[in-house]
Amino acid sequence: MSQQSAALLAGLVLLLPLLGSALCGLLGPVLGRRFVNWAGTLSIAAAFAVALVIFIQVLGAATGHQSVTVSLWNWLDLGSGGNLNVSVDVTIDQLAVLMLLVITGVGLLIHVYSVGYMEHDPGVARFFSYMNFFIFSMVLLVLAANLVILIIGWAAVALSSYLLIGFWYERQSAVVAARKAMITQVIGDVALVIAAFLLFLNVTTVLPTCPPGAVCSLQALFAQHLYTLSLPQIFANASSLGVGSPLVTLVCILLAVGAFAKSAQFPLHTWLPDAMEGPTPVSALIHAATMVTAGVYLIARFHVLFEMSPIASGMVACVGMGTAVMAGFIALSQVDIKRVIAYSTMSQIGLMIFAVGIGAYAAGMYQFLLHAFFKALLFLAAGNVIHALHDEQDIREMGGLNSRMRVTAWSFLIGSLALAGFLFAGMFSKEDLLGFGLLNGPGTPALYIVGIAVNVLTGLYAFRLYGTAFTGQPRSDAARNAHEAGWVMLWPVVILAGLSAVAGWALQWPVTFGPHLINDFLNPVFSYFVGRPPATAPGTSLGLVGFGIGVGCSLVGIGVAVLIWVRHDWDLSRVLALPGVRLIPQLSRNKLYFDEIYDLLLVRPIRALARGLRRFGEPVMDGPIRGISAIATDFSGIFRALQSGLIRDYASYMVLFVVIFTVAVMLAAGVAK
Amino acid sequence: MLSPAMFPWILLTAAYLFTLGALGVLIRRNPLVVFMSIELMLNAVNLALVGYSSFLNSEEGQVFAFMVIVVAAAEVVVGLGLLTRVFSIGRELDVDDLDELKR
Numbered sequence: 001m002s003q004q005s006a007a008l009l010a011g012l013v014l015l016l017p018l019l020g021s022a023l024c025g026l027l028g029p030v031l032g033r034r035f036v037n038w039a040g041t042l043s044i045a046a047a048f049a050v051a052l053v054i055f056i057q058v059l060g061a062a063t064g065h066q067s068v069t070v071s072l073w074n075w076l077d078l079g080s081g082g083n084l085n086v087s088v089d090v091t092i093d094q095l096a097v098l099m100l101l102v103i104t105g106v107g108l109l110i111h112v113y114s115v116g117y118m119e120h121d122p123g124v125a126r127f128f129s130y131m132n133f134f135i136f137s138m139v140l141l142v143l144a145a146n147l148v149i150l151i152i153g154w155a156a157v158a159l160s161s162y163l164l165i166g167f168w169y170e171r172q173s174a175v176v177a178a179r180k181a182m183i184t185q186v187i188g189d190v191a192l193v194i195a196a197f198l199l200f201l202n203v204t205t206v207l208p209t210c211p212p213g214a215v216c217s218l219q220a221l222f223a224q225h226l227y228t229l230s231l232p233q234i235f236a237n238a239s240s241l242g243v244g245s246p247l248v249t250l251v252c253i254l255l256a257v258g259a260f261a262k263s264a265q266f267p268l269h270t271w272l273p274d275a276m277e278g279p280t281p282v283s284a285l286i287h288a289a290t291m292v293t294a295g296v297y298l299i300a301r302f303h304v305l306f307e308m309s310p311i312a313s314g315m316v317a318c319v320g321m322g323t324a325v326m327a328g329f330i331a332l333s334q335v336d337i338k339r340v341i342a343y344s345t346m347s348q349i350g351l352m353i354f355a356v357g358i359g360a361y362a363a364g365m366y367q368f369l370l371h372a373f374f375k376a377l378l379f380l381a382a383g384n385v386i387h388a389l390h391d392e393q394d395i396r397e398m399g400g401l402n403s404r405m406r407v408t409a410w411s412f413l414i415g416s417l418a419l420a421g422f423l424f425a426g427m428f429s430k431e432d433l434l435g436f437g438l439l440n441g442p443g444t445p446a447l448y449i450v451g452i453a454v455n456v457l458t459g460l461y462a463f464r465l466y467g468t469a470f471t472g473q474p475r476s477d478a479a480r481n482a483h484e485a486g487w488v489m490l491w492p493v494v495i496l497a498g499l500s501a502v503a504g505w506a507l508q509w510p511v512t513f514g515p516h517l518i519n520d521f522l523n524p525v526f527s528y529f530v531g532r533p534p535a536t537a538p539g540t541s542l543g544l545v546g547f548g549i550g551v552g553c554s555l556v557g558i559g560v561a562v563l564i565w566v567r568h569d570w571d572l573s574r575v576l577a578l579p580g581v582r583l584i585p586q587l588s589r590n591k592l593y594f595d596e597i598y599d600l601l602l603v604r605p606i607r608a609l610a611r612g613l614r615r616f617g618e619p620v621m622d623g624p625i626r627g628i629s630a631i632a633t634d635f636s637g638i639f640r641a642l643q644s645g646l647i648r649d650y651a652s653y654m655v656l657f658v659v660i661f662t663v664a665v666m667l668a669a670g671v672a673k
Numbered sequence: 674m675l676s677p678a679m680f681p682w683i684l685l686t687a688a689y690l691f692t693l694g695a696l697g698v699l700i701r702r703n704p705l706v707v708f709m710s711i712e713l714m715l716n717a718v719n720l721a722l723v724g725y726s727s728f729l730n731s732e733e734g735q736v737f738a739f740m741v742i743v744v745a746a747a748e749v750v751v752g753l754g755l756l757t758r759v760f761s762i763g764r765e766l767d768v769d770d771l772d773e774l775k776r
Binding site: 646647651655 | 768
């Protein structure tokens with residue numbers, strides 16, 4: 001792909017959603033709902049078309065020429081010989097293209113769905129404006145080839161997430177959830193910015209301005225180091241940080257903190273379940289398919305650095321797997337349909353983070369791709385259910401929906417199977433990355449065994465959700481009177497169900513247990529290793545064994561869930577009431593008390609501190625400022641009193657000053673004499 | 674031709690008249706009397722100018738006195754025009770009452 005066409009295509013895919021956002025936001029309130037529906041959706045459709053063109057171009061490029069970095073324009077010229085320029089650089093490579101396709105493709109389906117979902121909402125123009133803006137920010141994030149641009153995209157997705165979680169701003173809980181998400185995101189933003197500073201200061205290119213051995217002036221020595229913000233240059237010179245050095249470990253841990261905040265990983269995960277306060281299409285697009293996987297993307301993009309720090313990447317792998325188990329455990333007892341799916345998202349992203357932590361980047365991105373399909377599907381199907389039940393989200397009030405909403409129920413079943421890892425999408429990606437877990441990563445195979453446990457948990461909660469919501473008898477009037485959604489909301493669901501069903505098979509056909517197309521496609525991006533060697537892929541026989549174990553465990557989970565929540569053969573209530581066991585469901589139901597712990601450890605002390613500072617600050621800080629303004633007011637009061645408006649007063653002043661002036665002149669003349 | 678001994682008395686008279694006019698402007702509230710006081714001040718200045726002219730044996734002071742008379746006439750035209758206008762809209766003729774610029 002030539003530089004010009006890369007710049008043109010990247011510019012288009014960036015500008016189209018931004019244009020859509022501006023049109024919807026500025027003209028939408030004037031031109032009405034039909035205009036907004038078309039403008040908001042067509043802009044994303046056009047962006048998807050451009051993304052497809054980019055994909056074809058990258059596929060068709062010769063080996064070694066698939067990655068193109070172009071500078072769109074020089075944004076900030078900070079002088080000093082061009083070292084500190086911030087230019088708007090974009091990189092188009094396989095990783096970026098994969099992300100682009102998912103963002104715009106799944107984004108398009110969800111935008112179409114939103115037309116139906118927001119049919120009666122008065123704020124539809126605002127909604128589509130925010131959604132388009134989100135697509136723009138996400139595209140900016142994945143295309144960025146400059147630290148500053150990356151951070152701008154990173155912060156802009158957090159902003160659009162904030163705006164969309166708090167979309168129904170008249171609801172107190174939505175506003176609080178939006179604020180919580182924003183604050184957690186900012187923790188990650190700060191970590192990312194510090195990491196960027198460290199990279200900028202420490203990764204320098206040595207220019208041959210001062211030949212070795214020669215005596216040079218200080219200026220020449222300073223000019224010798226080329227500071228850079230450009231990501232390709234940073235990666236190319238990353239070895240100057242030193243393999244395994246404390247510095248590179250620190251940078252990687254900071255990057256990982258940023259990734260954890262964005263991807264809702266322990267300990268920065270508490271915002272994601274609350275983020276379900278937003279409209280369901282938002283949950284599907286931002287909090288399942290795209291934004292929350294930005295952390296995975298970040299680590300994959302900075303893989304050169306993570307390869308240099310075994311400590312940091314080991315930590316990433318452990319946190320990912322830990323979050324996967326924890327979220328799976330919590331998902332078992334949640335009763336809000338969206339929260340269950342939110343925790344499952346957290347758990348699945350934990351697996352992706354684990355994969356990128358052990359160096360299986362392509363496997364992590366493979367899981368990202370398939371997860372985007374089936375998780376968007378689950379959310380949109382859940383949206384249909386919520387819509388049909390008039391905003392009822394409690395699964396205890398559902399039941400028996402499979403005979404009332406056939407298309408949604410079948411799609412949800414496909415999504416649940418894909419999530420649990422049997423037959424459909426999740427089976428391939430999860431077993432693929434767990435297969436890597438057999439041979440790589442810290443404490444092998446301890447984390448692999450935990451991963452197998454996650455498989456069981458996933459099967460359990462996925463089919464608890466399906467069984468409780470869709471099978472049995474309806475448990476409320478709303479569920480009894482539920483009707484299938486309209487076609488504009490069903491088509492995206494059906495398409496996503498089809499994708500979830502066939503994508504894994506298509507990508508791994510005909511060799512189902514070995515290398516797959518995504519792997520071959522992405523591996524050139526991940527071929528530059530400074531530190532450790534690339535992660536070892538399991539051979540066909542070991543892969544087959546791992547595949548068998550993984551699917552077997554998923555089936556165990558699914559089977560147990562079916563026995564408990566679909567057929568009701570096993571009654572757990574007596575077992576769970578036993579003294580020692582009682583604690584377990586209690587922990588799960590209360591989300592392991594994370595919110596309470598954070599409230600006690602962070603929120604309350606900070607609030608108390610703020611209150612104390614205010615008590616101290618009001619007299620100390622405000623006093624002098626009030627005093628200054630009081631002096632000015634009093635002083636000007638004197639002069640204000642002179643302006644009486646009476647002619648005789650003004651005449652008196654005139655006479656008075658003429659007299660004073662005359663006397664002064666006479667005195668001065670007398671002195672001079 | 675005045676004798677030089679007269680000169681201080683002329684200046685003193687002018688100063689007396691000027692002070693009288695200034696006090697009239699400051700104290701009286703009837704605009705017509707204020708006008709008359711202003712005229713008094715102008716003529717006090719005229720007297721001083723003419724006195725100096727005679728004392729210094731130059732014509733410039735007298736020319737200035739004529740200028741002052743002309744300007745005073747013009748000022749009276751404008752001022753009296755304003756006053757009749759104020760009177761015709763039914764306002765009391767009182768300089769303290771005419772304070773709209775402040776409000």
